[in-house]
Amino acid sequence: MELKDQNLVCQDCGKEFVFTANDQKFFEEKGYQPPKRCPDCRKAKKQAKSSGQKYEITCSKCGEKGYVPFEPKNPEGLLCENCFRESRDK
Ligand SMILES: [Zn+2]
Ligand SMILES: [Zn+2]
Structure with missing residues (x-):
């Protein structure tokens, strides 16, 4: 089957990006799902992970701000x- 470049829409920024035939082949060989994010967002996500980025949350128990x-x-x-530690200790 002949693969063609596909335009996919990034679920993070809504931008279109090209999922090239080569990439499609690679993803299929590896059994990966097609990418949901454009390369920019994927890079940003990777960087966020490696830089130890944290997301602010509000604790549902004590109302304090916390980070995950x-x-x-x-x-x-x-x-x-x-609270997480407390709930686990019990
Ligand atoms: Zn994006
Ligand atoms: Zn709490």
Whole structure:
């Protein structure tokens, strides 16, 4: 099957980017899902990870602000570090 370059839309910034035939082949060989983000956002995400970026959350228990090392998918029900530790210790 002949692969063609595809235009995909980045789910982060909404920009179109090209998923080249070469990349498609590579992704398919590896069994990866097609990319959801443009190379810029992917790079930014990687950098955020390696720079230890943290996301601010509000603790659902004590209302204090806290930080988590990942992007919260469900902002409700998040605990600050203290409450998290407490809930785990019990
Ligand atoms: Zn993007
Ligand atoms: Zn808390």
